Amino acid sequence: xxxxxxxxxxxxxxxxxxxxxxxxxxxxxxxxxxxxxxxxxxxxxxxxxxxxxxxxxxxxxxxxxxxxxxxxxxxxxxxxxxxxxxxxxxxxxxxxxxxxxxxxxxxxxxxxxxxxxxxxxxxxxxxxxxxxxxxxxxxxxxxxxxxxxxxxxxxxxxxxxxxxxxxxxxxxxxxxxxxxxxxxxxxxxxxxxxxxxxxxxxxxxxxxxxxxxxxxxxxxxxxxxxxxxxxxxxxxxxxxxxxxxxxxxxxxxxxxxxxxxxxxxxxxxxxxxxxxxxxxxxxxxxxxxxxxxxxxxxxxxxxxxxxxxxxxxxxxxxxxxxxxxxxxxxxxxxxxxxxxxxxxxxxxxxxxxxxxxxxxxxxxxxxxxxxxxxxxxxx
Amino acid sequence: xxxxxxxxxxxxxxxxxxxxxxxxxxxxxxxxxxxxxxxxxxxxxxxxxxxxxxxxxxxxxxxxxxxxxxxxxxxxxxxxxxxxxxxxxxxxxxxxxxxxxxxxxxxxxxxxxxxxxxxxxxxxxxxxxxxxxxxxxxxxxxxxxxxxxxxxxxxxxxxxxxxxxxxxxxxxxxxxxxxxxxxxxxxxxxxxxxxxxxxxxxxxxxxxxxxxxxxxxxxxxxxxxxxxxxxxxxxxxxxxxxxxxxxxxxxxxxxxxxxxxxxxxxxxxxxxxxxxxxxxxxxxxxxxxxxxxxxxxxxxxxxxxxxxxxxxxxxxxxxxxxxxxxxxxxxxxxxxxxxxxx
Numbered sequence: 262x263x264x265x266x267x268x269x270x271x272x273x274x275x276x277x278x279x280x281x282x283x284x285x286x287x288x289x290x291x292x293x294x295x296x297x298x299x300x301x302x303x304x305x306x307x308x309x310x311x312x313x314x315x316x317x318x319x320x321x322x323x324x325x326x327x328x329x330x331x332x333x334x335x336x337x338x339x340x341x342x343x344x345x346x347x348x349x350x351x352x353x354x355x356x357x358x359x360x361x362x363x364x365x366x367x368x369x370x371x372x373x374x375x376x377x378x379x380x381x382x383x384x385x386x387x388x389x390x391x392x393x394x395x396x397x398x399x400x401x402x403x404x405x406x407x408x409x410x411x412x413x414x415x416x417x418x419x420x421x422x423x424x425x426x427x428x429x430x431x432x433x434x435x436x437x438x439x440x441x442x443x444x445x446x447x448x449x450x451x452x453x454x455x456x457x458x459x460x461x462x463x464x465x466x467x468x469x470x471x472x473x474x475x476x477x478x479x480x481x482x483x484x485x486x487x488x489x490x491x492x493x494x495x496x497x498x499x500x501x502x503x504x505x506x507x508x509x510x511x512x513x514x515x516x517x518x519x520x521x522x523x524x525x526x527x528x529x530x531x532x533x534x535x536x537x538x539x540x541x542x543x544x545x546x547x548x549x550x551x552x553x554x555x556x557x558x559x560x561x562x563x564x565x566x567x568x569x570x571x572x573x574x575x576x577x578x579x580x581x582x583x584x585x586x587x588x589x590x591x592x593x594x595x596x597x598x599x600x601x602x603x604x605x606x607x608x609x610x611x612x613x614x615x616x617x618x619x620x621x622x623x624x625x626x627x628x629x630x631x632x633x634x635x636x637x638x639x640x
Numbered sequence: 641x642x643x644x645x646x647x648x649x650x651x652x653x654x655x656x657x658x659x660x661x662x663x664x665x666x667x668x669x670x671x672x673x674x675x676x677x678x679x680x681x682x683x684x685x686x687x688x689x690x691x692x693x694x695x696x697x698x699x700x701x702x703x704x705x706x707x708x709x710x711x712x713x714x715x716x717x718x719x720x721x722x723x724x725x726x727x728x729x730x731x732x733x734x735x736x737x738x739x740x741x742x743x744x745x746x747x748x749x750x751x752x753x754x755x756x757x758x759x760x761x762x763x764x765x766x767x768x769x770x771x772x773x774x775x776x777x778x779x780x781x782x783x784x785x786x787x788x789x790x791x792x793x794x795x796x797x798x799x800x801x802x803x804x805x806x807x808x809x810x811x812x813x814x815x816x817x818x819x820x821x822x823x824x825x826x827x828x829x830x831x832x833x834x835x836x837x838x839x840x841x842x843x844x845x846x847x848x849x850x851x852x853x854x855x856x857x858x859x860x861x862x863x864x865x866x867x868x869x870x871x872x873x874x875x876x877x878x879x880x881x882x883x884x885x886x887x888x889x890x891x892x893x894x895x896x897x898x899x900x901x902x903x904x905x906x907x908x909x910x911x912x913x914x915x916x917x918x919x920x921x922x923x924x925x926x927x928x929x930x931x932x933x934x935x936x937x938x939x940x941x942x943x944x945x946x947x948x949x950x951x952x953x954x955x956x957x958x959x960x961x962x963x964x965x966x967x968x969x970x971x972x973x974x975x976x977x978x979x980x981x982x
Contacts, residue, residue, distance in 0.1 A: 287736070290713055311715045311746055379715040380704075380747060412742060419742065461743070489744040506744040506779060 262327025262353035264298060266319060268363070271349060272340040274319035275333065277498060278308035280467070281315050282333035290330060295378040296351075297328035308333060309379055313464050314501035316381065328375035329353055339368055381501055382487045389483035389494060392431065396446040397482050398472040400433045401465050403625055406594045407442040408435035408462045412507070421505040422465060426456040434512055440591055440629040441614075443516050456486050459509055464491075464502035471495050515614070516626060520607035524553065525577035525620060528604045531558075532596040534572040538562045539589035541570045547589040548632050553608075554582045562589070585611050586632035592617070595627045642698045643685055647816055648808035649678050655803060656682070660689055661697040665750075666801040667776035670758070672789040673805025676840015680756055682805070683783040684709060687717060687752035690781060705748065716748035721756040729761040734768045741777045751780045758784035759791035766793045773799040807837025817842050826919050833898055833916050834891065845891075853892050856880075857899065858920070864968045865930075873964045881957035886950055889960075893947045897940060903928045904936045942966055 275294065283291040288311075295307040301323040307316045343349060343363050352360045357372040404422050412420045416438025425432045428450050434443045472482070472495065483494035486504075493500045538549050541564040552559040556578055561571035585608060595617050596604070607616040614628045643653050652671075659665045669686070671679040688699035688706045691714075699706050708714035718740065720733050737753055745751045755761070761769065773782065773796065784800060786792055808816070813832050816839050817823070823831065827847060834850070835842035863872055884892065898916045905915060907928040917924065931939075946963040950956065 287719075288713065288715075311740075312743065377708075377711065377713045379713075421742075489746060503743045503746065505742050506777065507742045 262296075262298060262329060263324040263351065264304060264321045265324070265348055265350045266304065266321035268340055268343045268347045268349050269345060270319045270321075272337065274304075274306045274317045275337050275340060277317045278306045278315045279333035279337055281308045281310045281313050283310045284334060286310075290373055290377050290379070292332055292334070293330035293373055293378070294333045294336060295328060295330050295375055297375065298323045298326045307378065307381060309381075309501070311379060312461060312503045313467055314379075314381060315467070316499040316501070318497045327353055329357060329359055330373040330375055330378050331359060331370055332372075335370060339370070382490050382492065384485055384487070384492065386483065386494070389485040389492070390426070390450060390452070391481035392448070392484050393446075394472065394478055394480060394482050394495075396431070396448075398469065398476065400431070400444050400446060401469045401472070402598055403444050403627075404433045404435040404442050405462070405465050405469060406598060407437050407440045407627075408465060409437040410462050413438045417508070417510050419459060419505055419507045419509055421459040421461045421507070421509075423459050423509045424456070426450070426452065428452050434516075436510065436512065439588070440627065441512055441515065442595075442628070443512065443626045445624045458486055458491060459505040459507060460491065460502055461505050464500065468493055468495075468500060468502075471498060471500060515628065520609040520613070520616060522553070522578075522580050522583055522608045524558065524606045524608070525603055526558065526574060526606055528596055528599060528601060530574050531604070532593065534560050534574050535589050535592050535596070538570045538572055539593070541568055542589055545590075546632065547591075548586055548635075549589045549592075550584065550586050550634065552582070552584050553578060555579060583608060583610070584634060585615065586634045587615060587629060588632060591629040642695070642701060643682075643689070644698075646678050646682055646685060648812040649682060649805055652682060652803050652805050653685075656686055656689075657697050660686075665690060665781065667780070668773055668782040668800040669784065670789070670792065670797060670800035670802045671783060671785045671805060672802060673787070674807050674836065674838050675787045676835075676838035676843065677805050677808050678839070679785045679787075679805050680754070683754045683756075683785050686783060687754065687781070690750045690752065691716075691748045709752075714748065715746035716751035718751070718753040719756065720753065722760050727760070729755070729757070729765050731762060731765040731768050734761075734765045734772075738768070738772055741772060741780060745779050749779075751777075753780060753782045755782070755784040758786040758796075759788050763793075766796055770795055770799070808839060810837070813837060813839060813842065823847055829916050829918070830895075830898070834894055849888075850891075850895070853895055854917075857892070857896050858923070860964070861899070861927075864964070870965070870968075873968055874961055877960035877964055878957055880960055886956070889950055889956065890947060893943050893950070897943045897947070900936050900940045900943065903931060904933065904940065907931075907933055907936065939967055 278294055282294060286292065291310055297305045297307070299305050302320060303318055304321045304323065305316055305318050307314065339361055340349070343366065347363050350362045354360055357374055359370045359372050361368045361370060408422050409418055409420055412418070418436050418438035422433050422435035426448065429448060431446045431448045432444065434441065475496070480496065485492045489504055491502045491504060493502070535549065538560045539547055539562065541562040542548055543564055549560055549562045552561070556576060557573055558576045559571065559573045561569065563569040599619065601619045603620050605618050605620050607618070611631060611634060614630055617627045618625055643657060646653060671683055673679055685699060688701065688709050689697065691705045691709070692699040693703040693705050694700040701710070705714065709717050712719065718737050720729060720737060722729060776782070789797070789802070810832055813835065814828055817828050817831050818825070821843065830850070831842045831845060834845055860876060863876070880889065880892070902915045902917050902924050906924050912918065912921065915924065942963055946959050949959050
């Protein structure tokens with residue numbers, strides 16, 4: 262293997278991929294990147310931590326073909342020390358050793374044979390499903406807030422989001438046991454069979470990071486599903502995600518249920534009120550009380566020994582009064598990511614989940630469990 | 641290296657192969673048996689066999705899957721073993737496995753987790769493992785390997801299928817030692833006896849120190865048969881007790897025992913075959929003529945008693961002194977033609 266490559270291009274590729282490399286782990290190979298030549302104009306870089314794999318390409322002048330695994334961190338360190346805009350020469354020598362040279366600078370780096378690297382699924386680009394980039398990004402952003410990083414076994418909440426795709430729709434849902442979010446997007450696809458997979462949180466985070474890099478691009482993301490893995494092709498970068506093999510709670514009945522108390526609220530005003538009131542809350546519970554009357558919503562909280570706060574926002578509501586407790590953090594999470602000016606909050610009674618959604622559709626639903634009402638001790 | 645090449649464990653392997661062929665592989669196995677008889681090797685064999693791309697009910701050792709398992713680079717192979725000699729298996733190691741449990745296998749049909757020296761799990765680790773065993777992930781096979789079944793929590797034992805491994809037959813072991821360890825042919829028999837049917841133990845025996853011990857024994861035998869004074873024996877006993885640990889003393893006593901076994905056998909049969917210390921034939925013939933069979937039996941019993949006493953944490957020096965005194969006593973009585981008291 263021998264090729265020359267621009268240092269900047271190489272470093273950019275290494276930086277995208279080496280995010281996933283595991284520096285200290287049971288398998289030394291995972292701290293490495295697989296470098297593979299492709300034709301005479303390109304090289305590919307692969308990195309994986311077995312849950313998540315990334316493949317990125319970079320332009321190069323390939324003199325002879327081949328592949329090798331090199332330690333990711335040292336590679337990045339070497340490239341960073343070389344001057345910007347330089348042309349780096351790489352050459353595979355005996356015993357998996359690689360010579361990296363530029364001008365008079367020269368490094369010999371010990372690598373590992375490419376066969377030791379965990380294989381990536383091979384597939385044909387034509388078989389991938391195109392999904393509008395903006396839809397995917399929107400979905401992941403809105404669902405991610407309810408997906409826990411670690412499995413919450415006692416709550417029946419897996420550390421991943423359920424993704425279902427059929428010919429007309431694409432749905433995603435996630436839950437951490439206390440809240441649940443559901444989103445639906447229209448699609449037009451030729452699909453032989455429905456897709457139903459659970460994507461791990463880690464992949465969702467990385468996927469969002471990659472999608473955020475060019476938020477305005479209109480190129481579709483190409484998606485493919487295999488037995489144990491999924492692939493997302495975003496531009497020239499491919500992300501491979503292990504699929505979770507776990508139980509996902511049946512959330513459909515809850516999603517289908519409609520509540521009778523429907524309140525329309527201005528998002529920013531509501532957000533500011535909750536934020537202010539939440540100052541007087543304690544612990545992870547962040548307990549605040551919402552008091553709903555005709556066209557007004559009163560929010561208050563008390564914190565023992567600290568003080569209390571109350572705020573009132575004007576809403577559009579014409580139903581029975583209701584008093585209900587929520588976690589302020591849960592409300593803020595969703596208000597922060599929505600961009601509508603008006604939002605709808607649906608409730609039915611003190612002991613049923615509240616729902617936050619946009620006013621014109623039920624395509625995105627955010628459920629949160631209420632907190633049982635109690636008086637904090639007088640101070 | 642297919643199953644057929646794992647020596648001396650036909651029964652265990654026949655059982656595993658039958659399960660593989662019938663598709664009734666259990667979710668968890670507990671391999672138990674003496675140290676170094678092929679449990680771990682078989683565990684890796686099983687890991688290869690459930691995932692082998694070429695063979696059904698066996699493994700080829702050549703395909704990508706087998707190769708990766710052999711090199712420990714298979715993404716679906718989890719090996720939990722003590723991080724250092726004598727270390728325990730920590731709960732963190734079990735948690736690492738559990739984090740991976742939720743995923744579908746990376747490329748295997750069935751992910752395999754091998755827990756070596758499972759008896760070294762801390763209580764916390766074992767209890768945490770219990771949870772994984774209770775709700776076994778569909779695409780995972782857990783193989784625990786242990787040399788002491790009684791140290792495994794009963795709750796774990798009852799959730800695994802126990803597969804017993806036996807000590808290797810002498811002939812197999814003799815062949816294996818001859819093939820795998822480069823040692824002189826006349827020492828092979830000695831190693832076979834010392835290792836108690838375990839290739840692993842045979843491997844760990846240091847021939848040089850073994851030779852050293854034998855020389856010492858023959859030296860001691862000389863002092864016993866000559867009119868050496870008690871002080872010499874005592875100083876030898878003290879030296880041994882100070883320098884050697886219990887395991888090494890045990891080996892020392894075993895070597896000594898084999899000497900009397902040889903004398904006994906030769907005295908009874910007059911046959912050189914089956915003897916262990918064949919390099920000392922002359923001495924065997926001479927001694928077997930001097931000592932009475934009763935004395936030899938008595939000496940064997942003495943050494944066995946001392947050996948058992950050492951396992952119960954007695955004072956090493958005292959035990960050795962007593963033994964030598966009585967061994968020497970018997971010998972001197974014989975020399976002076978005074979009937980032994982038994």
